Amino acid sequence: MxxxxxxxxxxxxxxxxxxxxxxxxxxxxxxxxxxxxxxxxxxxxxxxxxxxxxxxxxxxxxxxxGITGTAPLGNHSSFPGNISVFSGCTSDLRVGSYGDTWLGFYRPLITGSQYDIRLDSVNLNAHINANGYTFSNVVRSTTAHEFGHALRLGDHSNLPTRLMSSSRNRNVITGPTTTEVNESNSYY
Known part of the structure; x- marks a missing residue:
């Protein structure tokens, strides 16, 4: 250059x-x-x-x-589609409007060491507005949960104090518990 x-x-x-x-x-x-x-x-x-x-x-x-509404990431009609946050990498973290019910989604790719994580902007904004949560906490909690799957952690729906629980308080639980860190470390 x-x-x-x-x-x-x-x-x-x-x-x-x-x-x-x-x-x-x-x-x-x-x-x-x-x-x-x-x-x-x-x-x-x-x-x-x-x-x-x-x-x-x-x-x-x-x-x-060009988002002008009150929702941090805009609403369904103004959202531009999938945005690749880490373009050029072998793994992706994307924010978009996917027309589904989940807040976040994890999918391993072919090799198992690559992954695709998606956050649904419409559902995130609705969840934030319905519960009075802060934007950064919900995005941090949802992203950390999906990365937890990449680290081989499974869902624990019956343990709402854990990051990997779908029933956790996303305004409070934004990172893994010591138990979850130890569980993930035991795989490696």
Whole structure:
């Protein structure tokens, strides 16, 4: 890559980062409803950094796809389809509108070391709105649950305090329990 191209890409990256910063600052200043779904900005540094990273990701996504509604990822009619978060990888994490009842979906691919994880934006938004949950907690819980399947953890519907339970409180249980970590480690 020539120095000229490298400089052009660095300038574009700076402009994109500044646009995202401006979008989040405006959302906070104007108390935009989509941001309220994420919960209040935290005071401690670590949690605030995580909150800001999630807000930046959502703001960039909304800006890119012209989402103007109150739901963080838009609604069924405005959702652009499947978005590959990790394009170019042998595994995918996708957010889309799939017309099914699940919030998240895991599917191993041919080799078993590759996978396809999908999050349904319509169902996630409905779940968040119906339960008064924060956006980042529900997405974190659902994504972690689906990654749990990739780590060979099965569903535990009768144990609602576990990440791998479909009946868990997604606003509270956002990561694996010690038991689940140990269970996954025992496979490897």
């Amino acid at each position: 020539t120095d000229e191209y490298r400089l052009a890409l660095e300038q574009r990256a700076t402009l994109i980062e500044q646009r995202i910063t401006d979008l989040v600052e405006r959302a906070v200043r104007d108390h935009e409803p989509w941001l309220a779904a994420q919960g209040p900005e935290a005071n401690d540094t670590g949690t605030r950094h995580s909150w800001q990273a999630a807000a930046r990701m959502i703001a960039a996504y909304r800006d890119r796809y």
